[in-house]
Each structure stands twice: as C-alpha cells, then as structure tokens.
Amino acid sequence: MSDAVAPSPDEAALLERAGLDSVAGAFAYSGGEVLSKPGLGGRERIRVRLTDASGREVVWYLKRYAGGGHGGCLGRCCSAHAGGVSPARRELANIRRLQEAGVPTMRAIAFGEAVDLWGHTRSYIVVTSVPGEALSRCMDDFLDRRGGDVEAMGRFNAALVDLVARLHAAGLVHRDLYAAHIFLDETPDGPGMHLIDVARVFRPRWRRFRWRVKDLAQLKYSMPKRWVAEHWDGFLRAYLGEAGWHHRRPHRAIALKVALLRWRQRRRRRRRRRGGATT
Numbered sequence: 001m002s003d004a005v006a007p008s009p010d011e012a013a014l015l016e017r018a019g020l021d022s023v024a025g026a027f028a029y030s031g032g033e034v035l036s037k038p039g040l041g042g043r044e045r046i047r048v049r050l051t052d053a054s055g056r057e058v059v060w061y062l063k064r065y066a067g068g069g070h071g072g073c074l075g076r077c078c079s080a081h082a083g084g085v086s087p088a089r090r091e092l093a094n095i096r097r098l099q100e101a102g103v104p105t106m107r108a109i110a111f112g113e114a115v116d117l118w119g120h121t122r123s124y125i126v127v128t129s130v131p132g133e134a135l136s137r138c139m140d141d142f143l144d145r146r147g148g149d150v151e152a153m154g155r156f157n158a159a160l161v162d163l164v165a166r167l168h169a170a171g172l173v174h175r176d177l178y179a180a181h182i183f184l185d186e187t188p189d190g191p192g193m194h195l196i197d198v199a200r201v202f203r204p205r206w207r208r209f210r211w212r213v214k215d216l217a218q219l220k221y222s223m224p225k226r227w228v229a230e231h232w233d234g235f236l237r238a239y240l241g242e243a244g245w246h247h248r249r250p251h252r253a254i255a256l257k258v259a260l261l262r263w264r265q266r267r268r269r270r271r272r273r274r275g276g277a278t279t
Contacts, residue, residue: 005092007109014050014058015110015126023112026124027064042066043087048126059129060109063088063199066122086113087199088123094201095127101170103163104194106130130194132185139179139224142186147226155190157235163193164219165242168212175200177215178222213256217263 007015019025032046044064052058065087085093088111098105106127113123132138146152163182167174174181176197185192204211216239220232240256 005108005111010052011109014052018050020110020126023114023122061127064124086121086123088113088125091125091199094198101166103166130183130196132183135179135182135184138184143226157231159191159193161235161238165239171203172201173211173215177218213259217260
C-alpha cells in the first residue's frame with residue numbers, strides 16, 4: 001500500500017504554512033488544542049484550526065506518536081495487529097481500508113515517520129474533520145426531536161446498520177465502536193454517518209464472530225437507554241439480515257444475542273466488585 005497522501009493544492013499550502021508537511025515540523029508544532037484522555041500513552045491528539053486563502057476556517061486533527069526504542073519496536077513487530085509498522089502508518093492504512101469498503105470516514109492529508117540512530121520511531125498523521133456531531137453528544141437531542149417520527153428513525157437506524165454492516169462485511173472490526181466514534185450528519189437527503197478514531201481497526205484472522213460481537217456490544221451499551229429499549233432489536237435484526245445470518249447460519253444470530261447478554265452481565269459483575277472494593 002502506497003504511503004502517498006494527496007492533499008489538494010490549498011491543503012498542501014496550509015500544511016506547509018503550519019509546518020505540518022514534515023515529521024520535524026509536526027513534532028515542533030505548538031498551536032492547536034490538545035485533546036487528552038486516559039490511555040493515550042505516547043500518543044498526542046491536537047485539534048488544529050487554520051484559515052485558508054478564502055478566509056474559511058479549516059479544522060484538522062494532528063496525531064503524533066512518539067514511539068519507542070528497540071524494545072518498543074520488537075513489541076510492535078510481534079503484535080498480531082500492528083504488523084511491525086508505525087502507528088501513524090497503520091492508521092493511514094486503516095483509513096484507506098475503510099474508504100475501499102465504502103465506510104465514510106476522515107481523509108488523511110499528511111503522513112510521515114522517521115527513525116533516529118537509536119531506533120526510536122516518530123510518526124504523525126493529519127486527518128480532516130468529519131461532518132456532524134458524535135452520537136454520544138447529539139443522540140439525546142436527536143431523540144427528543146425525532147424519536148416520535150417513525151420515518152426519521154427508520155432512516156437513522158438504516159444508516160447506522162449500513163455503516164456497521166459495511167465495516168464487518170469488509171472483514172474489519174473497529175474495537176472501539178462506541179457512540180463517541182460515530183458522527184451523525186443531518187442533511188436534507190437524510191442522516192449521514194461517519195466513523196472516526198480508526199487507529200485500532202484491524203482484520204482478525206481468527207474468531208471473527210467474537211470480534212464483531214464485541215463491536216456490537218460496545219455500540220449497544222454506549223447508546224442512550226431509550227434508543228436501546230425502542231430500536232436495538234430492530235437494529236440487530238436488520239444487521240443480521242445484511243450479514244445473511246438469518247438464512248444461512250441462524251444459529252449465529254442466536255449466539256450473537258446470547259453473547260451480548262453475557263457481555264452485559266459480566267460488566268455488571270465487574271461494576272459490583274469495583275463498588276464493593278471502594279466501600
């Protein structure tokens with residue numbers, strides 16, 4: 001897979017002006033808004049706001065991976081998912097896999113990696129924003145406005161089914177398929193869905209069904225309870241229909257529902273144990 005990215009001429013000019021067209025420039029960049037959350041490790045996420053030649057604000061996201069020495073390199077090479085490549089290169093590959101599968105996601109407009117004399121790899125990627133807002137932020141309001149509209153909810157659920165079914169039909173799993181990573185864009189033509197945070201996407205060689213179940217379980221328990229109560233069963237039936245499981249492998253449809261239930265029960269038990277440990 002080629003490393004080349006293809007920014008437009010205007011994007012290339014903005015990248016050069018901000019110094020984001022090289023590894024050194026990307027790691028020296030001190031502007032933007034740092035987005036932190038637990039578990040990032042050596043990864044940095046920065047929201048970059050720039051102004052193009054026409055005066056329009058452009059929002060991009062810069063991800064910087066500091067990397068590690070020989071031990072870190074060995075760990076990456078031994079990883080079944082990493083394939084011995086830098087995190088930024090892996091994310092670039094994932095973006096392209098999703099695009100090839102017809103899953104709407106961001107575009108990569110800059111990428112680079114460098115290894116120093118001590119074997120430390122630094123890599124970075126710059127991606128565009130996606131339209132709309134994360135389901136984790138907008139779903140309650142959407143349900144308040146549209147929840148009673150059967151046609152509108154049908155279009156929403158169909159778009160969500162299509163996104164997840166396309167992902168899995170390509171043999172890919174997200175591993176963080178939470179409502180925070182699916183963006184809803186309400187347009188006159190209907191709801192659009194985009195998938196973000198794709199650094200951990202991979203194509204499992206074994207136990208694919210298990211990985212898909214985990215994706216679906218993450219989605220279910222990150223969505224508002226009222227959507228789950230009113231629409232989850234219909235969503236699941238439509239998803240299973242898209243996958244052809246009802247006709248070819250009905251036992252898998254049953255296993256999926258059981259696995260989701262067990263996943264929820266395990267979560268409850270873990271929460272009770274943590275709660276007891278703190279009292």
